[in-house]
Amino acid sequence: MPAHAKAPKVAFVVGLGSMGMGMALSLKNAGLDVIGIDISTEAASRFAESGGRVASSVKDAAKEADIVVSVVVNAAQTESVLFGASGIAEFMRPDSVFISSATMDPAAARKLAQQVEARGVHYLDAPISGGAVRAANGQLTIMASGSEAAFNAARPALDAMAAKVYELGDSAGAGAAFKMINQLLAGVHIAAACEAISLAAKLGLDLDKVYEVITASAGNSWMFENRIPHVLAGDYAPLSAIDIFVKDLGIIQDMARTERYPVPVSAAALQMYLAASGAGMGRDDDASLARLYAQLSGVALPEKTK
Amino acid sequence: MPAHAKAPKVAFVVGLGSMGMGMALSLKNAGLDVIGIDISTEAASRFAESGGRVASSVKDAAKEADIVVSVVVNAAQTESVLFGASGIAEFMRPDSVFISSATMDPAAARKLAQQVEARGVHYLDAPISGGAVRAANGQLTIMASGSEAAFNAARPALDAMAAKVYELGDSAGAGAAFKMINQLLAGVHIAAACEAISLAAKLGLDLDKVYEVITASAGNSWMFENRIPHVLAGDYAPLSAIDIFVKDLGIIQDMARTERYPVPVSAAALQMYLAASGAGMGRDDDASLARLYAQLSGVALPEKTK
Structure with a gap:
């Protein structure tokens, strides 16, 4: 030196x-x-x-x-x-x-x-x-x-x-607030992606084609594009876990209640993360919400192939 | 000829x-x-x-x-x-x-x-x-x-x-089904975008900065990117109206009920479109959900400048 x-x-x-x-x-x-x-x-x-x-x-x-x-x-x-x-x-x-x-x-x-x-x-x-x-x-x-x-x-x-x-x-505080706004959106988008893809399966649609069409359409989100491939591959190894959004959307609920601000959409999403965690998927990938929807409605999603 | x-x-x-x-x-x-x-x-x-x-x-x-x-x-x-x-x-x-x-x-x-x-x-x-x-x-x-x-x-x-x-x-039917999957996502994403941007306003964040950060982050969606500029400009002239999603998420609810498939996230979003329509914004731009959240929580959003 x-x-x-x-x-x-x-x-x-x-x-x-x-x-x-x-x-x-x-x-x-x-x-x-x-x-x-x-x-x-x-x-x-x-x-x-x-x-x-x-x-x-x-x-x-x-x-x-x-x-x-x-x-x-x-x-x-x-x-x-x-x-x-x-x-x-x-x-x-x-x-x-x-x-x-x-x-x-x-x-x-x-x-x-x-x-x-x-x-x-x-x-x-x-x-x-x-x-x-x-x-x-x-x-x-x-x-x-x-x-x-x-x-x-x-x-x-x-x-x-x-x-x-x-x-x-x-x-301090602004960084945290921006991150929470991002997490609200991210958490809702994963839930919406999973609600949509398992409904598509229930309707008998070709799921690969759904991915192709949606990612080129106005219904796309960063999370749909990033997480739905886990569902298509049947691979729920945790890249980011269900319990992360149990935590983050939980913080959103607490913040919003303190602020007297209603968050009905993220509240509904949180309930699905809670259900997935309660059903034993808390440490699995957050795309496991798709499996939860599938279980609730009796539909089969793609399974992992070796 | x-x-x-x-x-x-x-x-x-x-x-x-x-x-x-x-x-x-x-x-x-x-x-x-x-x-x-x-x-x-x-x-x-x-x-x-x-x-x-x-x-x-x-x-x-x-x-x-x-x-x-x-x-x-x-x-x-x-x-x-x-x-x-x-x-x-x-x-x-x-x-x-x-x-x-x-x-x-x-x-x-x-x-x-x-x-x-x-x-x-x-x-x-x-x-x-x-x-x-x-x-x-x-x-x-x-x-x-x-x-x-x-x-x-x-x-x-x-x-x-x-x-x-x-x-x-x-x-016939497959085209309609793909469109409905897209509308489920689009409708939820607009609602989430509006829930998030008005919460950001409630927290006192710089909304232009929120737009910049979110559109570069994992919380982004096609709809966030497309509709939030209407909120930032305070311009709710209808490019696509609230009542379109009252209709389309209504169809989702009906389809999902018929299929015995739960759609809690899009159901929550529909309630907000219904509230906005009931409050007189049915023919306004669908980004008006942000105005609804703002009204419900007593926060000011940007107003249109001539």
Whole structure:
């Protein structure tokens, strides 16, 4: 390293699931010094096998980090990462930044930001979109809001993880709100796609032809185009699980109730995700809603061929 | 005309609304001899001003036509065109073809086809998609099913009116079913788009930014992309009206009930179209659902600027 070069930024990634693992590797590939941790020792081992540095002590990793990237699923887990029994907030350095990628109610994001900022640590509200493949390639979309200082401190990580960073406001909450609007639409569109494709099966239509016609018509959606191939292949291995939308449309219901805003369409969709989860498909791919509709109406969908 | 040239095919277009007028002009531009009629004398006059030939007698026009193109809104109107007080079925020539573009229950399409074919006239079940501009440019999408003879007889008109003709089966009903699947999705997607954009307004988000982010994200749909600009401009002049989806999602409900198939998501969407229609917006643009959500929740949406 030339004498004038700065030491690489230290990024501490909390949560090494399919998204977190990809994000950690993207950070590493971009030259950051990455420490990872997960409650699953198996995930941590896989990170170590990929050449990653696994935190031996959460406290030490938090002290060392310029940037913490929290890749957990909801507000409760984020709060636990920060303020739980092994919470890192008290160990983070002043002017370091906590990047929160969990999907949550904007009010929860604002509250966490306030608590973190009270300790002199920056908070970036930065939900992600894009899936595991794009996470691994540093090609995520990030819907971010926070102070200018938070953006500046987070920049090396954002550049490494994302193809596109939307800067949506100067305080926490806006990023979360944009993500929730996206999840409302995504959740309804998957449910509508599954309601439609299984009805088409009930009507005896050629489902491959339905896919061809709809994806070229006004009834198309990003989710129809992306998820219906799982149904046509009879493959419900989870790329994104039913229970993700149980969670996200649940947050929508809670937000909407607080706001005194009616959401009848997403409420109906949530009931179908709940039914699918209750029927044992919670950890299966979210296109499993098609199987639920098929079961309810006694129709056969394509089955997986080896 | 050279001695070997055949006389142009005569096409009789029944219904000169925004779609029918465009289709009639496309037929005329393609060199067919086009006769038009509408229950509105104003529409008929506009067709005459465009150089069209207006039928003086429905009976004579039906006798003269090689191809009848019926551009009315539903099964009841189609039945009236064929078998009502001035019904044309009894006057149509054997081996001429009746092209039905109305959106309807597949069972209704099958019944009408049976009655028409019993008279030696071909029937093409041919719902359309694409809107008035594409109708006028001969660029519609047509979802068609019918006998080979029906397709052959209809071909000159299909070629003139459509950029894409999906051939979906050898009997009436399949075209109607594909169109209904599309309408289920389209109707739900507009409702979801409006539920989402007015919630975004309630949350105080920058709506132009919401449009930018969502159209680049997994929450996008053809309808979100197409209709939300009406909301952003505060312009609810009807390109496609609320009452169209009151009709089409109503057909979905009826079909699904007959099939013993649950459609909770489109049922919820239908309730919102019914509410919008009941609140006086039935003839306004279908993006008016956003105004309904805004009214229900006390939030302001953009207003039209001159």
